[in-house]
Amino acid sequence: MDILDLFLHAGFWAATLRIACPLIFGTLGELICERAGVLNLGIEGIMTMGAMSGWIWVYKGGDLWTGLLFAAFVGALFGLIHSIFVVYLGLSQHVSGIGITMLASALSFFTFRMLLPSSTTPPKIVPFQPVSIPILSDLPFVGEVFFSQTPMTYLALAIVPLVIYILYRTPLGLAVRMAGENPMALEAQGINVLSIRTGAVMLGSALMAVGGAYLTMSAFDAFYFGMINGRGWICVALVIFASWRPGKALIGALLFAGIDAFQVRAQLSSSAKIPYQFFLMLPYVLSILAMVVMARRARYPKALLTPFRRGERT
Amino acid sequence: MRLELREETNFWLVFLAPIVAIAIALIIASGLIIWTGKPVGEAYFYLLKGAFGSGFAWTETLARATPLILTGLAAAVAFRARFWNIGGEGQLYCGALAATWLGTGMVTLPPVLMIPFLFTAGALAGGLALLLPVYLKTKLKVDEVVTTLLLNFIILLFVNYLLEGPLKDPMSLGWPQAMPIIDQGLLPKLVEKSRLHFGLIVGIASAVMVWVLMRFTIWGYEIRAVGHNPEAAAFAGISINRTVLRVALISGGLAGFAGITEVAGLKGYLTLDLSPGFGYAGIAVAMLANLRPLGVIVSAIFLAGIYVGADTMSRAVNIPNYIADVIVAASVLSVLVSLMLTQYRVRLR
């Protein structure tokens, strides 16, 4: 297949959008946490948990939307645990985050195995189906790419402007940003830093879980153990790439997904000269590259990683 | 409720902290066992029996502890300097790759030379795997957590490629598996007819070496200073970049050792499932040991017991053996809190 053909092919762009969605949710979730001053390395585990819990909800007879809410709720719960550790107790954000990832992943696998003990072929659910938006979906090319997607994809695209609006145009968003820049300023203006940070981490974690759930409830129809496969870490890299800006996060996720979609197709078409593993490495290599490129320019939240302890002498 | 800094740290509290943490983790796991509807007492009985209940169980547990001691040390050394090396898994595979590359016939030496040679090569390979993250951290301020994590995936895919390509054993009937290590390179068994091998000695010796390094040497002093307060360390004349590089090489080298013990001690050849997450579990080992090198030995044996015992428990009462991962993860989180309480006291009001 000619490269040019590939880019003119609507299927390619639609696939890009699908690959981007979990990254959009995850990156925005991480971004909200970090904007409030909290690094959340629980993301990989929380995405796994979201993928598992949303899926199992539906598998056990729940409907898709409540399943999604359930995934978000479970994600927020793990966000709360992380908050108690790093916001209230001021413990190492690195270690707590890794611990959360370990715990959430282990619990996901345990729960899945317990509820579905003997499964040789993974059971399936009926995931979100593509919904064509009338008229718009009939547009050539654009219609196929943007307007014949599943509701979760629309949700992902809608949530970006929403996050931008909240972060930059509302008093709450200002408080979140301030929590990541100078928590003492929040405290001095009578706002509870711990609540703001906890809220942000819970909301962010809920988004991460929804990102995980996208995989089991929209992109695929089953839960596999290695499903998240480093996507969470890629999101952490994308936040740096995006320089902590939600708009750039969307661009980053799309760019990334585009290269990934291209990689899959190139892999299929390459005449086995390049081993497939090297194609699979691409997302991880790109993530590192993305951080390298943006490292010098990034304007990180000044109070990132700094715990705030109320009423303590400094 | 608020926290107040203790003016004196109580030795017994520090000693007690990991034990309390493990107790909490076991209580959490009990909740899960109850949820499965299985009897908690019986489940833990089988766990204990499988881990420490017989001579065979002990050899299995100690064999499992061997790589955990090494990856635990790798994490402990790095975390002491606040160098967040989460790439133990990848570095372990690098060590294993080095052993496979050199030990499957390329170099042939008598065992007394061959085994040290393989360990040296493994340590070098593990250390080299950290050069890029160190460079990016010190020169470009790229966070090492993410780079080391991502490198795990890259390294694993690379190993996967080698096992299906250049390093594939033609006799392996299609399995992605490397040629076996030559006999001269295999680590001797410590107990006949068990899986316990010489690697355990290497692990314990490494722990003692690391203890000496941290406690008695200038490098150790510098590592601790950089970990606690890099700015003050730099001001006093300690080179941060050099210290970080040193720590990374030691840490990666230790993880590389773990790759050698698994390839040359336990399995005999490299496969893709050589390590069921030893690199990540090493973080738990290190945290439970409060980053103390000698404590790492104890916590590694304990966590290895959990893993080995969970298999027995899983077979006996049919509880998913992922419960071991839950216990390990929960103890990482609870030890964080219990260690904090050795430094702070909780005041109600």
Place this chain on the structure above:
Amino acid sequence: MTVLRIKNVSKSFGSLVANQDISLTLDKGEVLALLGENGAGKTTLMNILFGHYVADSGEIEVHGKQLPPGATDAAIAAGVGMVHQHFTLADNLTVLDNIILGTQPLTSWRINTTEAKQRLSRLAEDYGIHVEPDKLVADLSVGERQRVEIMKVLYRDARILILDEPTAVLTPQETDQLFKTLSFMVEHGLSIIFISHKLHEILRISNRVTVLRRGQIVGEIATGDADRDILAEMMVGHKVSRPQVKHLTPGAAVIELKNISVEGKRGHKTLLDNVNLRVNSHEIVGLAGVAGNGQAALGNLLSGLQTPSAGTVCFKGEPLTDFSTRRFVKMGIARIPEDRHAVGVVGDMTIWENIINENLREKPLWRFGFLINDKACRKFAAKLIQGFDIRCKNMGMPTKQLSGGNMQKLILARTLQNNPKFILANQPVRGLDEGAIAAVHERLLAAKRKGSGILLISEDLDELLALADKIVVIYHGMLSQPLPVQGISARDIGTMMAGNLGHAATLDKGRSA
């Protein structure tokens, strides 16, 4: 009319009693000065009033209503406003964002900027304070930042204003401006609590002075009845004697900066701009300047942390080529860092480990080239602990548990023990009480007698005028010419600190004429 009543407030941190049974009142339209040394408990008391801390006992009434403990929002709602000594502003946000934070309900769906800006301009007219709402805080000078802080408080309709050491970072002229604003506020019926340890300012601005010492109120006096000596004695508890400064004949140059420039990071301004400076042996050169004008870069340069982008630094006449901290220590350059907690010591390591940290690689502290000789180190540390009067329970305790004064003595001990030729003293007494200040100053003067050349960087003009032989002023990375300390006033220095470096030449000419 009493607007504020503090009743029997006590507060302790661990074994340290910060406030003990403190009661005071504030009347409408009054300026109450809270005087005390560093560590006397002034800030703690105000933090309790403002709700940052919860008192162990006691209560606070504002306008007759009791304040709930530990609630800043309640304090703000009751009309209390606080300008913190360390500004609570976010550099990366705009002035407007910093001011309106917390003024609109968090559940509201939109920040109302037009209304906020109107309100700001109204306040600006009322009080004569001007801020530019759309500027980033990072681009503001220290004085402008303080105006933003005051505006934040006014914006919330504060009736009681707490100012914690507001003049510490200002030039004398900026202080005048601040005092003008404060009188304006008093005319508008606001009440002010003014925390300071600068006696002349307290005498100028306040109506009444309450003096704190070691967490207790030790006296109260109407400002009209007080003078410097009375206040000083009340504050310290005994007659204060300043160390005798003797002017010595300067010797050869120990350090010389020739056309030194230091570039900022990409996109930032030049930190040091073609700087020339010479410090001779037997001489203390004082560096004055508003915070953020290049002192940090100069401090880093002379600590070995920063390589200049142009120019040469000569030490004892030899040009330096290798800018590294270890090299500097080895050559005998003593460095007292600006922030002793963050840079001076490793708080989690023991006292003896911190004492040896510059001399690690020297015999007999190490053996075989890599082992630390514990015994020798402890002996070395014990000698310095005694010699420099570092008070601690034992040398094995974590250094972070030392008081500020003892921590500074530790740093002095480590750095002065082998008679350095040059000493960089960066804010050496900041935050210390009088006893510790005297001890530190005595050490520096002793070093000068022994032949050291000292560069003293300080924001406290009184300290500079008392200790230095020559004064230079830094502004926007440029240095004024050095002036002998005799015959120049704080006001002259203030003029230069505000940017008129050429004033030095005028003064010099005036003197020679």
